[in-house]
Amino acid sequence: MKFFLHPQAQEELEQTVLFYKKQQAGLEKRFIEAAEDAINRACRNPLLYRKIDDDVRKCRLLHFPYAIIFRPRSAQVEIIAIMHLRKQPNYWQSRK
Template identity: 35%
Template sequence: MSAFDEAMDKVCQSPDRFRVEFQPDVRKFRVPGFPYNILYRLVGREVEVLVVAPHRRRPGYWLGRL
């Protein structure tokens, strides 16, 4: 949980820093030391977390849920 908290702190401090990986405007941050990505988008000035996805298991399974 502390790794996730630290990752979210980085995302919230500079959400524009990370590149758009999927449309519409979905950005990805890889959680250091763990096999998970945080996928999020900006809604106004807020960060909306869409999914915390594993790197290997069923990649992209969540795309249909956007």
């Protein structure tokens, strides 16, 4: 299944990559790999992940305090947010 990245989710991804790049050499690459893995898992089996709102689900990244917030659609997975798990948990709801 294909995916669509909401423009604000794309921005969150880019900002997080820059943050990890400043923290430690190579850490941004590990974050990108973890994000790609979570997106792939959500695309392979979107209904496996816990509902957090009407039709919105959450897939956690491995080894990082982030989750992919997404909505399964018939032809694709719509990624609404790349959310830090310890900050403003419902900020993404205006994107629905």
